[in-house]
Each structure stands twice: as structure tokens, then as C-alpha cells.
Amino acid sequence: MKPLADDSNQAYSADECAALVAEIVPLVMRTIRSEMRGHRSPDLSVPQFRTLLFLRRQPGASVSQVAGHIGLSLPSVSKMVYRLVARSLVVRHSAPGDRRRICLELTPLGAATLQATTNVTRAHLSERLSALSPDEHAAIVQAMRSLQTVFGEPTLSSYPET
Amino acid sequence: MKPLADDSNQAYSADECAALVAEIVPLVMRTIRSEMRGHRSPDLSVPQFRTLLFLRRQPGASVSQVAGHIGLSLPSVSKMVYRLVARSLVVRHSAPGDRRRICLELTPLGAATLQATTNVTRAHLSERLSALSPDEHAAIVQAMRSLQTVFGEPTLSSYPET
DNA sequence: TATTGTTATACTCTATAACTATA
DNA sequence: TATAGTTATAGAGTATAACAATA
Numbered sequence: 312m313k314p315l316a317d318d319s320n321q322a323y324s325a326d327e328c329a330a331l332v333a334e335i336v337p338l339v340m341r342t343i344r345s346e347m348r349g350h351r352s353p354d355l356s357v358p359q360f361r362t363l364l365f366l367r368r369q370p371g372a373s374v375s376q377v378a379g380h381i382g383l384s385l386p387s388v389s390k391m392v393y394r395l396v397a398r399s400l401v402v403r404h405s406a407p408g409d410r411r412r413i414c415l416e417l418t419p420l421g422a423a424t425l426q427a428t429t430n431v432t433r434a435h436l437s438e439r440l441s442a443l444s445p446d447e448h449a450a451i452v453q454a455m456r457s458l459q460t461v462f463g464e465p466t467l468s469s470y471p472e473t
Numbered sequence: 474m475k476p477l478a479d480d481s482n483q484a485y486s487a488d489e490c491a492a493l494v495a496e497i498v499p500l501v502m503r504t505i506r507s508e509m510r511g512h513r514s515p516d517l518s519v520p521q522f523r524t525l526l527f528l529r530r531q532p533g534a535s536v537s538q539v540a541g542h543i544g545l546s547l548p549s550v551s552k553m554v555y556r557l558v559a560r561s562l563v564v565r566h567s568a569p570g571d572r573r574r575i576c577l578e579l580t581p582l583g584a585a586t587l588q589a590t591t592n593v594t595r596a597h598l599s600e601r602l603s604a605l606s607p608d609e610h611a612a613i614v615q616a617m618r619s620l621q622t623v624f625g626e627p628t629l630s631s632y633p634e635t
Numbered sequence: 636t637a638t639t640g641t642t643a644t645a646c647t648c649t650a651t652a653a654c655t656a657t658a
Numbered sequence: 659t660a661t662a663g664t665t666a667t668a669g670a671g672t673a674t675a676a677c678a679a680t681a
Contacts, residue, residue: 322607322610322611323607323610323611323613323614324599324610325599325600325602325603325605325610326595326599327610327614328598328599328602328610328613328614328617329595329596329598329599329602330595331613331614331617331618332501332505332598332602332613332617333505333591333594333595333598334617334621335617335620335621335624336498336501336502336505336617337502337505337519337523338620338621338624338625339494339498339620339624340498340499340502341543341544341624342624343494343495343498343499345544348672348673356647356648357499358647358648358649359647361499373662373663374662374663374664375661375662375663381503382503382507383648383649383650384649384650384651385662385663385664386649386650386651386652386663386664386665386666387648387649387650388663389662389663389664389665390647390648390649390664390665391647391648393664394647409657409658409661409662410656410657410658411656411657411658411661411662411663412657412661412662412663413662413663429495432491432495433488433491433492433495434491436490436491436494436495437486437487437488437490437491438487439623439624440487440490440491440494440623441487442622442623443487443619443622443623445484445485447615447616447619448484448485448486448487448489448490449484449485450612450615450616450619451485451490451493451494451616451619451620452485452489452490452493453609453612453616454609454612454613454615454616454617455493455494455496455497455498455616456493457605457609457612457613458497458500458501458613459496459497459500460604460605461601461602461604461605462497462500462501462503462504462601463500510649510650518670518671520670520671520672521670535639535640536639536640536641537638537639537640545671545672545673546672546673546674547639547640547641548640548641548642548643548672548673548674548675549671549672549673550640551640551641551642552641552642552670552671552672553670553671555641556669556670571638571639571680571681572639572679572680572681573638573639573640573679573680573681574638574639574640574680575639575640
């Protein structure tokens, strides 16, 4: 007899899991995106947001490092950085010792904007998630951690140095 | 990643949950997106994919219904549909009885493309997810279901008919 | 007048290819 | 020659505002 009442004993294949992820993740993403966009002052796109996050963690990162991190091409990132610089959210300065290389850093405004966007987005998600039970929250936290291990960004050390 | 002995008894706030979701979902999304894009023949964007999915479920839907479903503005969807029609993935015909309204349907090519993209994306996600344990799969399935209830699309029946 | 959809306009994202400057 | 970045070009996503056609 299968215990139908409790789903947690049921074995799911990676395949069933994949189908659900492919369906639901874009749904959640839609909300996150529209939360970051359109929201008065901050108004960052998701890639911009992720770039600022990365620069907070890795001040002085190069354009290539940003590109590798967020998974975009170098030209795309170059243009995006140009816009962030134009908005005074990021500063560029060339690396001493290698004048080809660009060092990127958040400006105070960039850091503040990042924080504001984080807060707004988080608050909105939190409000939606508050409809769920503590058990459901726990399952989501666990799931996110698992997904992070599998879809996590390549660490800097894994970049091919040639 | 500490080997949290048993995380499932820990109480997480909606807030902690939100922070993780905001961080991880875009990560997973990046993979899904690049899986659908660049992949030889199918080559659909995520919104296009979701549109085809919707049309498979709701043949004859209008442009407005698609827009409401995938959460985009009417002009955006109008343009996207134009491209899908240009690629012969979708056909348009005006509704008998109300010549303002457009009925959209998948072509056989559209249905095949949708299926091919579904398979490729699912297979790729599945491959990645196969690195996880059955318990982790179960947590992900549960989490996705919870997220679906909270971020799920408005059901058709909830559309104001006026 | 209200509804459905398209066009106009203006960004951003995104890629590949070609180029510049530096090493 | 190889590397870091930018520029050129092109197409898609996205929005708001203005418009056309139909009801």
C-alpha cells in the first residue's frame, strides 16, 4: 500500500522534477522581473541586478569576469556596463600593470540602488510567500539550496586559464 | 554547504525564503533560457515557448488572453505573435461573430517545435538534476508545487468577462 | 463609447563578427 | 600572436502612447 497522504515518501525521477522546474521557474521569474523593472527609482533589469550583486562581492572584477559570471557574451556585458556607468552606478578604471584590463566597482549610488532593489524585491516575494506554511517554506529553502548546487555559477577558480 | 543534520525541522520565515528565491531562480532561469535559445532548430525564447504551451492548452485563444496569461503587454504579445506567425508556428484567423477578435492556433509545425523544445529542455534539466538525491528531488517537487500556487497564472475562469 | 488589436517609438538584452589597444 | 574590450550590426523582448477597426 502506498501512503498516498504523504507525498514526501514518494520517489520522483529527475525527469518529473525537470518538467516541473521548466514550468514553474519562468513563472516565478516573471514576478521577479516585473518587480525589478517598473519599480520607480531603482529600475534595474535582472542582468543588471546580478551584475551589481557580483561587483559587490568581487570589487575590481573585469568585464570578462562579469560576463563569465552572469553567462552573457563579452559585448553584451560591455554595453550593459556602459549603461551602468552612464547611470553612475558603476565606475571603471584600468588595472595598473595591464592597461587592457578594466576594474569595475560599485559607486555609493550603485550600492544603495542595489540594496533598495534587493529590499523591494525581497519584500514583494516575501509577501507572496507568506501565504505558505512553515513546512512549505522549509521545502522551498531546501529546494533552492539543492538547485544552487546544480545550477550555481561557475566559481572563479574554475575559469580556464589556458 | 554544511551537512545540516536535519534542516526540515527548522522554521524559515517567508523573508529568508524570499531572499533565496530571488537569488536562485534567476540562476536556474539562465540555464533554461540558454537551453531554449541557441539550440539548433527549435530556438524559441521563453515567452514564445510559454505562448505555444498556452495555445496547445487553449486553442483559439485571443491575443489578449495570451497577454494576460504570460503577463506581457498587448503590444509585446502582438509583435511576438507576428513573429510566430511569420515562422509558421501559429496561425491567426478572426473570430466569426466578432471581427475584432483574433483566434490563435498552433500549426502542426508549431506543435512539433513545442514538443521538440520541451524534450530538449527537459532532458537537459533532468541531466543536471540527476546529480541530486531522491530526497532532494522530492523537496524540489514540493517546492515547485507551492510556488505554483503562489505565483501561478490567473486561471482563465478568473478573467473578468464583463 | 468601449474593446481588440496594431503601429510608432524607445529602451534593454543578446549574439556574432570585426576592430583597437595592449601584452 | 594572444588577450581584453569596444564597435558594428541585427533581431528579440518590453513598455507606453497613439491609432484603427469593430462592436
